[in-house]
Amino acid sequence: MNLYQFMLENHTEVLELTLEHLWLVGISTILAVLVGIPLGILITRHPALNKPILGGANIIQTIPSLALFGFLLPAPWIGERADRIAILALALYALLPMIRNTYVGIKGVDRAVIEAGRGMGLTDLQLLFQVELPLALGVIIAGVRVATVISVGLATIAAAIGAGGLGEYIFRGLAMVNNQVILAGAIPAAVMALLADVSLGWLEKRLSPN
């Protein structure tokens, strides 16, 4: 049986696992955006927090993913369901690119523009929303892009703790020593990563000033 036939015969399952995968990546990325961008803004305002926050996000990145999934198992509420663990772990991994790109994007805004804005009497919030964030948006989206692409790959490992997603096929195929089954998980995941990369890359370009 070739890969094409396998996927055709199991198309409902392929679709189901793909949607599950998308759900894990989507929710975790949204969480990372909601937490990471405000943290990135925070450290542009309070340089003293820069090291602890970026350092913390950095340390999380160094934890092997399988170990992080394991660490979260005993966590209350989170640990009760595998998908919650997977989403939290993926969100934690996505934090670093979100925080760092938000920080770098805002810090990269031309000093003269900021100075002119403050001199004209813009409040800090007006400066942030009218000037800094719009001008940093391209760099911030680039962070979302990196985080999403990494997440699509990492999410395959979530199947190891029973969180579902396309990793199911990969682990099943490994157990069965069946390349077809591995590819049935790996190829849709790769396509998903490519699509995320291309579409967010397009968005990044659209939203970059100049």
Add this chain to the structure above:
Amino acid sequence: MSDSPDIRPAIEFRNVSYRLGGNGAAARTLLNDLNLEVQRGETLVLLGRSGSGKTTTLKLINRLLTPSEGELRVDSRPIDEWDVIRLRRMIGYVIQEVGLFPHFTVERNIGLVPKIEKWEHSRISKRVGELLQLVGLDPEVASRYPRELSGGQRQRVGVARALAADPPILLMDEPFGALDPITRAELQREFLDLQKRLRKTVVFVTHDLREALLLGTRIALMEAGRVVAVQTPEQFLASTEALPCAYKNAFGAVL
């Protein structure tokens, strides 16, 4: 305010010092015991070499920097009693790098403060049209982005933006310094015309003696964080003191 001309100075520096790095041994004094009064409607030029404290002096006025010592009054009111946002909105600010918002059209750049001040849309576009005309720009540039303008046009937009909410005070930090000589001369002439009509209180920073003599009603000569002399252009030219003479010699060939 009464109808009689207001003779109180618009801006007063009393024994103002500004230090970087606190009061410890590592502190660097940028301004030392500065005393200065800027009269309403005059153009006071701060003339001095790089690092003499001109820009620092300017930034104290709109509170981008806070004095380490001494008292600074704007409109007879101590600067720390002002709401900083209100203060800045009544002080137009023009800098050499212009600092136009690159993601806004010319119209939005000029109209930003009026918009924040909740002016009606029609009033803003009318004001933008007026201002573009005032600074000698074609109204059709309103829809362009800063990157589509020449250096001279950009600086004109910078001046228009600073004037948008009709502030009584204007701070200009080497506004024409990055322009080619011909454009610079053009903008200097236009500035004089504009100032004749608008009578703003202007503090103008430059290191160019010719510019100072041309535009200033008075010239405050700065050196190493101090104001060493405040003179009219005529007095400056007649002066026999060392520092004014050094400037005149440096510019001798072109005066």
